[in-house]
Amino acid sequence: MTVQFPFVTSAPGKVIIFGEHSAVYNRPAIAAALSLRTYLLVTKNDSDSEYISLEFPDINFRCRWKKTDLPFHTVSVNDAQHPQPPEELDPEMVNDLGPLLSAIDSPLHYGAAYAFLYLLVSLCSRSVPGGLTFAMRSTLPIGAGLGSSASMSVCLAAAFGYIGGHVKEATVCRDSKIAHDSEECTFIDQWAFMGEKCIHGNPSGIDNAVATHGGAVMFQRMGNSLPSVRTAMRNLPPMKLLLTNTKTPRRTATLVAGVSKLVTDYPKSTAHILDAMEAIAREAYNMMLRPFLDEEAKRKLLKMIRINHGLLVSLGVSHPNLERIKLYCDELSIGETKLTGAGGGGCAITLLRDNVKPEVFEKLNKEFAAHGFESFRATLGGKGAGILISNDETILERLTVENFINFRSRDEIEESVGCSEVEDWRYW
Numbered sequence: 001m002t003v004q005f006p007f008v009t010s011a012p013g014k015v016i017i018f019g020e021h022s023a024v025y026n027r028p029a030i031a032a033a034l035s036l037r038t039y040l041l042v043t044k045n046d047s048d049s050e051y052i053s054l055e056f057p058d059i060n061f062r063c064r065w066k067k068t069d070l071p072f073h074t075v076s077v078n079d080a081q082h083p084q085p086p087e088e089l090d091p092e093m094v095n096d097l098g099p100l101l102s103a104i105d106s107p108l109h110y111g112a113a114y115a116f117l118y119l120l121v122s123l124c125s126r127s128v129p130g131g132l133t134f135a136m137r138s139t140l141p142i143g144a145g146l147g148s149s150a151s152m153s154v155c156l157a158a159a160f161g162y163i164g165g166h167v168k169e170a171t172v173c174r175d176s177k178i179a180h181d182s183e184e185c186t187f188i189d190q191w192a193f194m195g196e197k198c199i200h201g202n203p204s205g206i207d208n209a210v211a212t213h214g215g216a217v218m219f220q221r222m223g224n225s226l227p228s229v230r231t232a233m234r235n236l237p238p239m240k241l242l243l244t245n246t247k248t249p250r251r252t253a254t255l256v257a258g259v260s261k262l263v264t265d266y267p268k269s270t271a272h273i274l275d276a277m278e279a280i281a282r283e284a285y286n287m288m289l290r291p292f293l294d295e296e297a298k299r300k301l302l303k304m305i306r307i308n309h310g311l312l313v314s315l316g317v318s319h320p321n322l323e324r325i326k327l328y329c330d331e332l333s334i335g336e337t338k339l340t341g342a343g344g345g346g347c348a349i350t351l352l353r354d355n356v357k358p359e360v361f362e363k364l365n366k367e368f369a370a371h372g373f374e375s376f377r378a379t380l381g382g383k384g385a386g387i388l389i390s391n392d393e394t395i396l397e398r399l400t401v402e403n404f405i406n407f408r409s410r411d412e413i414e415e416s417v418g419c420s421e422v423e424d425w426r427y428w
């Protein structure tokens with residue numbers, strides 16, 4: 001299989017509707033892909049063939065490594081087989097990557113570089129061409145609970161899987177159905193999970209599953225040695241969701257570690273909290289299987305959002321700014337609010353009641369603007385991992401590192417290379 005450069009891979013972010021954090025403790029959770037996505041451009045420059053470079057302007061980070069310094073010797077290559085991800089990060093590889101990462105002092109940069117190198121060395125052998133540059137841009141807010149880390153890991157796993165010859169070029173075009181499944185998807189999903197491990201230690205796998213397969217899922221991790229269960233929810237009933245970003249930065253790694261400590265220190269009481277979260281996710285799943293929600297179902301779903309948020313508060317993962325959003329939405333009676341993703345800042349979702357008057361939203365937006373919060377309506381259940389390989393001159397002109405670095409807004413990214421704008425995108 002010949003690899004054609006340049007190419008772009010892409011994957012969506014996600015919204016967890018029920019079950020964040022409890023998902024890490026093998027409880028079911030419900031999440032859907034989001035219309036905001038990450039794009040990874042891969043270009044080849046033959047005059048710079050000793051190096052592999054990354055350009056991650058979203059986090060103000062660029063770095064490059066000599067190809068001969070990469071620890072390819074830690075991977076045993078069997079050309080007849082595609083590499084299988086280990087249960088845990090490989091200790092030898094982790095050890096050998098240490099010196100390549102030691103000069104990086106920001107945890108944001110460190111996590112991104114660690115996932116990048118781990119997946120590069122695992123999926124591309126020594127024969128990886130030198131002179132490659134990987135430029136990443138995201139239309140998602142980063143570190144805000146919408147799964148930017150998983151969409152990044154999926155883009156990396158897909159790109160390295162394609163370069164390493166483990167993932168065939170995708171063929172499914174734009175109009176075919178969402179929540180796609182294939183051998184390639186399974187491979188990308190499993191390796192993206194390793195990327196998530198590099199970034200936040202103990203992921204459940206729900207974010208990479210949604211970013212790979214798209215659509216909406218009920219997901220349950222079954223422990224380290226058993227495969228997770230992923231049930232596609234094909235007809236998510238229409239739900240009016242408002243997403244609000246507190247813009248308060250936080251790291252998933254810190255919040256997941258905080259909950260882990262609480263679960264260790266208070267095993268009995270936290271077990272009840274996690275059980276309650278499981279019950280909510282299961283009840284919500286049964287309700288969300290219906291093609292539409294009657295009044296009674298809507299009322300119940302609103303209450304479940306409220307209960308789930310309360311349980312997350314008790315795990316210590318809310319933040320005063322998330323509570324402010326909840327307070328304003330409660331005061332104006334526009335719906336029920338819960339944090340989404342790891343919490344501690346980042347985003348809240350509000351399930352809106354019907355018939356909220358436009359002037360009420362105006363009032364709410366003024367309150368939010370005064371605090372620097374940003375609200376947007378989300379489209380849920382979009383496409384999963386995709387690849388753009390094109391021979392069209394007008395598209396090729398856009399696929400330059402410089403162009404990727406200089407995009408100034410979400411709209412510019414979407415208009416230039418976006419999945420919703422460019423016809424040539426294909427999905428695995």
Ligand SMILES: Nc1ncnc2c1ncn2[C@@H]1O[C@H](COP(=O)(O)OP(=O)(O)O)[C@@H](O)[C@H]1O
Binds near residue numbers: 341
């Ligand atoms: N576009 C991007 N460019 C570079 N790194 C990214 C990008 N998106 C995500 N990351 C990595 O993922 C981390 C954020 O992951 P995380 O804390 O799990 O938050 P979330 O997944 O909710 O956005 C960042 O610190 C960075 O290391």
Ligand SMILES: C[C@@](O)(CCOP(=O)(O)O)CC(=O)O
Binds near residue numbers: 024147149205
């Ligand atoms: C808290 C958790 O449930 C979701 C984290 O999502 P995010 O990184 O905040 O987008 C962790 C996980 O499931 O891996």
Ligand SMILES: [Mg+2]
Binds near residue numbers: 150
């Ligand atoms: Mg994340």
